[in-house]
Amino acid sequence: MTEPREDTRTHRGVVIPDNWPGYCLDLFTYPEYYSGDLDCVYIPHGVIMDRTERLARDIMDDLGDHDIAVLCVLKGGHQFCSDLVDRIQVLNRHSSRSLPMTVDFIRLKSYLNDHSMPDIQVIGAESLSVLAGKNVLIVEAIVDTGKTLQTVLTQVQACKPKLIKVAG
Template sequence: MAGSSEKAPDSGRGVVLLDNWPGYDLDLFTYPQHYYGDLECVFIPHGIIVDRIERLAKDIMKDIGCHDILVLCVLKGGYKFCADLVEHLKNISRNSDRFVSMKVDFIRLKSYKNDRSMGELQIIGDEDLSTLTGKNVLIVEDVVGTGRTMKALLSSIEKYKPNMVKIASLLVKRTARSDSFRPDYAGFEIPDVFVVGYALDYNEYFRDLNHICVINEHGKEKYRI
């Protein structure tokens, strides 16, 4: 990315955006007018996100395409990433020698209020994780930050003895609070900035933004609860 990315050493790290990555000027892109004044920059343009997800799908099918897969989408922020990833996985499967059966299930988690982690995981609703027993599970998440949320979810899932669990996260944040947890597949490794768009939200706003952008202080205050 314009001199501020490195070649990723493995799928678990992804495309690395350095701490000094300034993003792109908002005037170079189109985005919803109702968010004018609320954003600092376009951090990752939509087209680059889509291309990276296509490559992730190829990596996933190469590793686990010999198994039928149950995709567990973490709502709400993961729904767009999951939909695009599954579409690519299906396309690869249709054009391969062996058709891979894929089912999609959903789980909703909540761990943020405003731009702060609440420090504990909330599983919202009555999801029956027993359906994961004996399955090859691919968890699809929007962001891995400290890793605590994903570790808590894995702990809940492992009680039901799935055959295999892999994790794909669109973003991994470099943060001092991290416990070094890494997903099996990562789209982008980014600095510890609060990003929105591509279904990532700030108090339910910005999900309709196609690009991944950095929210500014005005935007945080405007939509604070």
């Protein structure tokens, strides 16, 4: 009997072992002002952009022709969100179908004068009412403990969107 094949859509993605030394700096060019600060490169920019394009394709496949409201969590999510939206727009231009998008921004504040606050403040939450009945894609740079993401999810769910997906 053969083993069942793993579904690639549920795969964890790129896995970097804890003891992996990274790529040698001699393989890359980087600004001189980083000289002495870098030991290695763990994930080259090209790999990140390739994964971003794959994610854009997955979003297009999942949402079909349904419009989407992208909610970018600032400040950290800005560049990733920009790259992801750009990739979706390129795919839209080269596709027979289209995924209409709007992009909105919120910012989370969990520190006051370098001290962590017990509650996370959502700046820009007053404009979230436009998400009612829409497909929402929350774009976050890093999901660590999940505390900030849970706060955003609670705020967005209160607006009663049709669907919520998270990219981070």
